Amino acid sequence: MTDLLDGVRDHYRATGLTERLKAALAALGPEDQRLTVEQLGALDQFHTRGLAATAELGKLAGITAGMSVLDIGAGIGGPARFLAATYGCRVTGVDLSEPFVEAARYLTGRTGQTGRVSFQTASALALPFEEASFDAVLLQHVAMNIADRPLLYRETRRVLKQGGRFATFDVVRGEGAPNGGEPHYPVPWARTPATSFLLTAAATGEAIEAAGFRRLVWRDDTEAAKAWITQLRASGPPPQPNLGTLMGPDFAQLAANLGRNLMEGRLGVLTAVFEAASIR
Ligand SMILES: C[S@@+](CC[C@H](N)C(=O)[O-])C[C@H]1O[C@@H](n2cnc3c(N)ncnc32)[C@H](O)[C@@H]1O
Numbered sequence: 033m034t035d036l037l038d039g040v041r042d043h044y045r046a047t048g049l050t051e052r053l054k055a056a057l058a059a060l061g062p063e064d065q066r067l068t069v070e071q072l073g074a075l076d077q078f079h080t081r082g083l084a085a086t087a088e089l090g091k092l093a094g095i096t097a098g099m100s101v102l103d104i105g106a107g108i109g110g111p112a113r114f115l116a117a118t119y120g121c122r123v124t125g126v127d128l129s130e131p132f133v134e135a136a137r138y139l140t141g142r143t144g145q146t147g148r149v150s151f152q153t154a155s156a157l158a159l160p161f162e163e164a165s166f167d168a169v170l171l172q173h174v175a176m177n178i179a180d181r182p183l184l185y186r187e188t189r190r191v192l193k194q195g196g197r198f199a200t201f202d203v204v205r206g207e208g209a210p211n212g213g214e215p216h217y218p219v220p221w222a223r224t225p226a227t228s229f230l231l232t233a234a235a236t237g238e239a240i241e242a243a244g245f246r247r248l249v250w251r252d253d254t255e256a257a258k259a260w261i262t263q264l265r266a267s268g269p270p271p272q273p274n275l276g277t278l279m280g281p282d283f284a285q286l287a288a289n290l291g292r293n294l295m296e297g298r299l300g301v302l303t304a305v306f307e308a309a310s311i312r
Contacts, residue, residue, distance in 0.1 A: 036179050037128060039227040040128060040177045040227045041128055041129060043177075043221070043222060043223060043227055044128070044129035044131075044132060045129070045131065046131040046132060046135070046279070048131075049108075049132070049134070049135045049278065050131070050134050050138045052277060053075075053138065053139070053273070056272065056277045057273065059272060059273070063142075066142065066143065066144050067139075067142045067143050069083075069110070069113050069114050069117045069143060070083070072113075072139060072143070073110065074271045074274040074275070075108070075110070075273045075274055075277060076107065076108045076109060076113070076139060077114075078107040078110070078275060078278070079173035079201065080173070080203075080253075080257040080260060080261075080290070080301055081253075081260045083110075085172070085201055085253075085303075086110070086111045086172065087118070089111075089201050089303065090115050090118060090119065090170075090199075092199060092249050092303070092305050093168050093170065093197045093305055094168075094197055095119045095121055096121065097119055097120040097121055098121070098167075099167040099168055100121070100122050100124070100166050100167050101115055101121050101122065101123045101124070101166060101168045101169070101170065102124050102125075102159075102161070102165070102166040102168070102169045102170070103115075103123055103124070103125040103126070103169075103170045103171075103172075104126055104156045104159070104169060104171045104188065105126070105127055105128070105156060105171060105173075105174030105177070106126060106127045106132075106136060106151060107125075107132055107136070108132050108135045108136045108139060108278065109125050109135075109136030109139055109140055109149065109151060110139075111170060111172055112125040112149050112151070113139070113140060113143055113149055115170075116148045116149045117145065120148075122148050122149075123148065123149045123150075124151070124152070124166075125149070125150070125151040125152075126153070126154040126156070126159065127151065127154075128153070128156070129153075130153050133152065133153045135278075137150075137151055156171075156174065156178060156184050156187060157178070157180060157183050157187060159187050159190070162191075163190045163191060164191070164193045164194070165193075166191055166196060167192075167193055167196050167197070168192075168196055168197045168198070168199065169192055169197070169198045169199070170199050170200075170201075171188065171198070171199070171201070172200075172202070173201065173202055173203060173220075173221065174202070175200065175202045175229075175231075175236065176202060176203045176204075176222075176228060176229060177221050177222070177228070177229065178229055181229075181236070181239045182239060185239055185240050185245070186243045186244075188243065189243045189244045189308055192308040193308065194308055194309070195308060196307070196308045197248075197305055197306070198240070198245055198305070198306045198307075199303075199304075200303075201253075201302070201303050202236065202301070202302055203221070203230065203299055203300070203301055204231060204232055204233045204236055204299070204300045204302045205230040205299065205300070206254075206296075206299050206300050207232055207233075207300075209296060209298040213232075213297070213298045213299070214298065215228070215299055216292055216298070217289065218282070218285065219286055219290050219293065220275075220279070220283070220286045223282075223286075230299070233252065233300060236302060237250065237304065240304070240306055241306075244308065244309050245306035245308060246307045246309045247304065247306055248307055249303070249304055249305035250302075251302070251303040251304065252301075252302065253301040253302065253303045254294065254300040257294055257301040258294050258295060261290070261291040261294060261295070265291070275287070
């Protein structure tokens, strides 16, 4: 298990990330100038359809001001900052990658949200929280890095209050694609198949329900993801700074393979929201 997590950590190792971000963000203004969530959108929303997808997921999850929200696999914190800015909720993010957590804290300082949004380095498979600590949990483009799905969803259920919402937005294995849907690598979450653990949408739903959840929203977002890729391809170079600043110079190739896999039906995208049911 540790070996698998080490492989994932290595993929997101992001050497010298905070210093690189400081340099890249100088283009947006001096260090003491507050940044907005929107200004960071091309850099800190590490999933298909960017900020728009986070906005939809927050709405579907029914986030409100009084809630305490957990973002599992929070990356450099873009979704957490967006939810706190939009709804006035408190958000805690956890991520396996220490450089990402350090960068998330730095960026949260730059948006002036340190009081409402915090981050910890931790594994989704051993969440450092008491049971029933949160009103809502988000998981965006993380599950495909996690082999032990039953444990992931049991941990999610454990830290959620009964009746709380679990909103997930993830890449899934395409069904009926060539070679059983095996994707072309590298992709944004894995440079080789060794750290990629895709399930089909149906198998994902079954694993979540088995952990004590009841399905509320179930949406195949593959076509929306394909339309977004087509639009990106047509719109020329991305704004600076962007996800390449985070992941390094090969990010364009990783993103291109994501697009190719979606177009060929090897991958799909699932949005789903569940209610934490009683645990027998
Ligand atoms: C593609 S990024 C998505 C980041 C963020 N959710 C977003 O949408 O902007 C995947 C993230 O999941 C994290 N991750 C992968 N496996 C994890 C695990 N077992 N526990 C915690 N975080 C994990 C990675 O470190 C990475 O930051």
